[in-house]
Amino acid sequence: MAGGRLGLAARHTSPPVEARKRADGVKRKMRSVRTWGPGLLLVSPSILLIGFFVYGLIGWSANISTTNQNSRFERAPGTSPDAHIGLGNYTALFTDPAFIQSLKHLGILAAVYIAGALFFGMLWALLLEKGVRAEGLFRTVYLFPMAVSMFASGVVWNWLLNSDTGKSASGLNQLFDMVGLGFLKSHWWVASPTWGIAAIAMPAIWQLSGYIMALFLAGFRGIPAELREAARIDGASEYQLYRHVLFPQLSPIALSALIILGHMSLKMFDIIMAISGEKNVYTNVPMVTMWTLTGQQDFARAAAVAMILLVLVALLVVPYLVYNARQEKNS
Amino acid sequence: MSRVRRKAAAVFAVAAVLAVSACSSNTPTTTSTNSGAATKNVQVFTWWAAGGEKAGLDGMISVFKKDCSQYTFVNAAVAGGGGDKAKTLLANNLKAGNAPSSFQAHAGGELSDYIANGQVEDITSLFKAAGLDSAFPKTLVDQITVAGKIYSVPADIHRANMVWVNPVVLKKANIDPKKAPATVKDWIADLAKLKAAGVATPLVLSKGFAEEMLLESTLLGDLGVEKFNGLYDGSTKWDGADVTAALGDFKALVSYSNTDRETMDWDAAMSKYLMPTDVATATGGYQLMGDWVPAQLLSLKVPDSAYTYWPAPGTDGVYQWLSDSFTLPKGGTNAAGAQCWLKVVGSADGQKAFNLVKGSIPARSDATSAGYPAYQQWAMTQWKSSKLAPSLAHGSAGPGAWNNDVQTAMSAFSANPDVASLQKTLAAAAAKYSNWRSTLG
Numbered sequence: 145m146a147g148g149r150l151g152l153a154a155r156h157t158s159p160p161v162e163a164r165k166r167a168d169g170v171k172r173k174m175r176s177v178r179t180w181g182p183g184l185l186l187v188s189p190s191i192l193l194i195g196f197f198v199y200g201l202i203g204w205s206a207n208i209s210t211t212n213q214n215s216r217f218e219r220a221p222g223t224s225p226d227a228h229i230g231l232g233n234y235t236a237l238f239t240d241p242a243f244i245q246s247l248k249h250l251g252i253l254a255a256v257y258i259a260g261a262l263f264f265g266m267l268w269a270l271l272l273e274k275g276v277r278a279e280g281l282f283r284t285v286y287l288f289p290m291a292v293s294m295f296a297s298g299v300v301w302n303w304l305l306n307s308d309t310g311k312s313a314s315g316l317n318q319l320f321d322m323v324g325l326g327f328l329k330s331h332w333w334v335a336s337p338t339w340g341i342a343a344i345a346m347p348a349i350w351q352l353s354g355y356i357m358a359l360f361l362a363g364f365r366g367i368p369a370e371l372r373e374a375a376r377i378d379g380a381s382e383y384q385l386y387r388h389v390l391f392p393q394l395s396p397i398a399l400s401a402l403i404i405l406g407h408m409s410l411k412m413f414d415i416i417m418a419i420s421g422e423k424n425v426y427t428n429v430p431m432v433t434m435w436t437l438t439g440q441q442d443f444a445r446a447a448a449v450a451m452i453l454l455v456l457v458a459l460l461v462v463p464y465l466v467y468n469a470r471q472e473k474n475s
Numbered sequence: 476m477s478r479v480r481r482k483a484a485a486v487f488a489v490a491a492v493l494a495v496s497a498c499s500s501n502t503p504t505t506t507s508t509n510s511g512a513a514t515k516n517v518q519v520f521t522w523w524a525a526g527g528e529k530a531g532l533d534g535m536i537s538v539f540k541k542d543c544s545q546y547t548f549v550n551a552a553v554a555g556g557g558g559d560k561a562k563t564l565l566a567n568n569l570k571a572g573n574a575p576s577s578f579q580a581h582a583g584g585e586l587s588d589y590i591a592n593g594q595v596e597d598i599t600s601l602f603k604a605a606g607l608d609s610a611f612p613k614t615l616v617d618q619i620t621v622a623g624k625i626y627s628v629p630a631d632i633h634r635a636n637m638v639w640v641n642p643v644v645l646k647k648a649n650i651d652p653k654k655a656p657a658t659v660k661d662w663i664a665d666l667a668k669l670k671a672a673g674v675a676t677p678l679v680l681s682k683g684f685a686e687e688m689l690l691e692s693t694l695l696g697d698l699g700v701e702k703f704n705g706l707y708d709g710s711t712k713w714d715g716a717d718v719t720a721a722l723g724d725f726k727a728l729v730s731y732s733n734t735d736r737e738t739m740d741w742d743a744a745m746s747k748y749l750m751p752t753d754v755a756t757a758t759g760g761y762q763l764m765g766d767w768v769p770a771q772l773l774s775l776k777v778p779d780s781a782y783t784y785w786p787a788p789g790t791d792g793v794y795q796w797l798s799d800s801f802t803l804p805k806g807g808t809n810a811a812g813a814q815c816w817l818k819v820v821g822s823a824d825g826q827k828a829f830n831l832v833k834g835s836i837p838a839r840s841d842a843t844s845a846g847y848p849a850y851q852q853w854a855m856t857q858w859k860s861s862k863l864a865p866s867l868a869h870g871s872a873g874p875g876a877w878n879n880d881v882q883t884a885m886s887a888f889s890a891n892p893d894v895a896s897l898q899k900t901l902a903a904a905a906a907k908y909s910n911w912r913s914t915l916g
Contacts, residue, residue, distance in 0.1 A: 215588070215874075215876055216591045216592075216914045217874070217876060217907055217908060217911075217914070242883070302738065305738065306735050306738050306739070307734060307735045307737065307738050308733065308734055308735035308738075309734070310675065310734065311675060312675060312676070312733075312747070312748070312758060314735075314747070331734070332738075333738075334735075334737045334738060334889075334890065336890070337887065337890050337891075420737075420738070421682070421683065422559070423683060423879050423882040423883045423886070424682070424683070424737065424882075424883060424886035425883060425886045425887045425890060426737070426886065426890070428883075435563060436879060438563050438566060438567065439559065439562050439563040439566055439875065439879075440566075440588070440875050440876045440879060441566050441570070441588055441592060442876070443570060
């Protein structure tokens with residue numbers, strides 16, 4: 145439309161006018177470059193950085209995971225390390241009982257960790273939301289563990305989770321003995337090669353619950369006071385107020401919390417290395433396997449573990465991103 | 476206003492691009508040191524970052540400064556228990572073509588990982604030129620020779636098959652702390668006596684390599700040195716009846732140990748049970764551990780009169796050795812400087828400066844024991860008179876992957892002490908790895 149009108153105008157106007165119009169067009173283009181140009185310039189470093197360091201390296205790892213760059217004991221004799229062997233490393237992992245066990249561990253760890261952190265985060269947020277004296281103090285106390293490095297707290301939890309339940313018990317078991325709760329004593333993570341991993345979730349819950357509390361607390365504070373007033377005027381009980389008015393408003397926050405906790409649990413490494421270390425049957429998870437394999441110069445299989453973890457994280461995060469994008473479009 | 480913002484954006488973008496290019500050029504600058512002042516630097520990678528180990532390294536560095544004054548020593552030590560973290564970092568660096576001038580590695584089987592990947596140079600000629608083939612005991616030279624070639628210079632010798640004893644605790648069952656039980660079975664009988672006398676933790680045990688060391692000492696004590704050495708070259712079968720019997724003894728030994736063995740390292744276990752600050756409260760009788768124990772106890776101000784030691788039962792006259800050695804990596808920086816470093820490592824002066832403070836002994840058989848602490852003097856006479864056996868837990872007997880598999884099997888055994896399934900796992904690991912020498916051909 146616009147082009148047609150321009151063309152029509154051009155036929156009837158003298159050359160200088162035409163030139164001016166053309167100059168106008170260039171100017172307009174320039175202006176539009178000026179509007180998106182600086183923006184693009186501003187984000188281009190991060191596009192380049194993320195393009196190379198994230199997506200480029202994902203591609204690189206994916207490529208390595210299909211090669212023969214294993215330790216010499218895993219490689220068929222006489223084959224080149226750079227030869228591509230398709231999904232051979234993946235089949236080897238999925239037929240290895242130790243790796244299957246580590247996936248089970250990961251599932252148990254994630255479930256206990258997510259449920260625990262959500263529960264305590266929500267509980268503390270509720271308590272603070274109901275109004276306590278010195279809220280600032282409690283908020284800090286609950287949030288504080290997050291400020292400690294996972295590895296540093298892991299070293300301390302290694303002492304706390306000592307599995308000795310006898311006379312020379314130390315750590316939590318000793319504490320239980322001292323306060324007369326001896327029946328709570330446990331072998332913690334060495335209690336069972338299958339379920340012991342759940343004990344590792346404990347320090348992680350301790351560390352992250354404060355953060356989840358902060359999320360929920362912000363959510364509670366974001367709900368307009370009129371809604372509560374309206375519900376109270378309509379005769380809603382305190383339970384009904386939370387159940388039908390406040391909690392539904394928190395569901396987007398609960399979802400975010402779930403995603404954050406979920407992907408953190410899949411990538412949990414430092415706290416496990418500090419508490420129980422590698423090369424054991426109790427707390428072996430894929431992240432730890434990846435570390436051990438790298439140390440053995442088993443790069444292809446380590447890369448395969450990395451790709452499996454990436455897929456697991458993507459299964460969690462991608463639906464969330466899609467959901468988010470849809471929400472934004474709707475609003 | 477908008478022009479200012481645009482300028483700022485442009486400046487930011489340029490800065491970011493520069494940052495990217497700086498990042499990407501980072502790797503080449505550290506590897507290409509063929510020009511200028513950089514050739515003077517000799518970068519040595521170790522996991523000796525603290526304590527007696529660091530002091531020993533510093534001693535060797537001072538000899539290097541004197542003997543190789545044309546070069547500058549660059550200490551690339553990485554902290555972390557037993558080198559696990561350093562080894563993973565090193566694997567990545569070597570893979571990325573970013574090799575140091577020289578790096579620390581356990582002599583023997585563990586080195587084969589680097590040999591197989593073509594990451595270390597054959598230094599046989601340097602070894603012979605420096606006269607090291609005659610300075611070191613012949614059996615040691617044989618055990619570190621792979622397909623006729625030598626790839627590293629041993630800096631020290633440690634002994635793995637040692638038991639450390641608390642005499643105060645043994646007194647409770649009237650056991651002579653100075654006299655080692657003759658066999659593993661006798662030791663188990665003594666452990667039972669201690670248990671009966673009310674000692675809570677007759678045997679102090681800790682996770683990972685400590686359990687593996689106890690396993691190896693038991694096998695060595697029960698099978699004898701020839702058969703034991705055969706376990707690592709395929710000539711002794713891991714599924715044989717004699718191994719089954721030894722694993723039965725191992726099970727008995729573990730049953731006398733602390734239940735929190737999986738949650739602590741050897742030094743924490745030693746401080747908790749064997750040698751607590753107040754020795755009168757000690758509840759542990761014996762602990763099997765390598766001979767880095769005296770240096771550790773010295774740093775905790777435990778006098779050497781507070782403990783006794785002997786070779787693990789049944790292994791008297793056998794030196795289960797492990798050795799830290801230095802290599803010449805392929806494509807490493809400054810090969811000439813690295814060779815000067817390797818000569819210092821093998822020299823009598825270098826070995827003395829290092830071992831005197833580290834608590835180990837020189838690998839050279841011409842070393843004199845004068846000036847060394849009591850344990851080391853005794854160890855040096857033992858080193859000269861004993862038969863040699865390698866250690867899987869400390870990298871002299873086999874490749875790292877084999878060691879990792881056995882350590883994992885140890886934690887499974889600790890959870891469920893089933894001899895049959897342990898033997899099956901050990902046999903499977905041996906089937907996979909015992910041909911490690913022939914994979915280097």
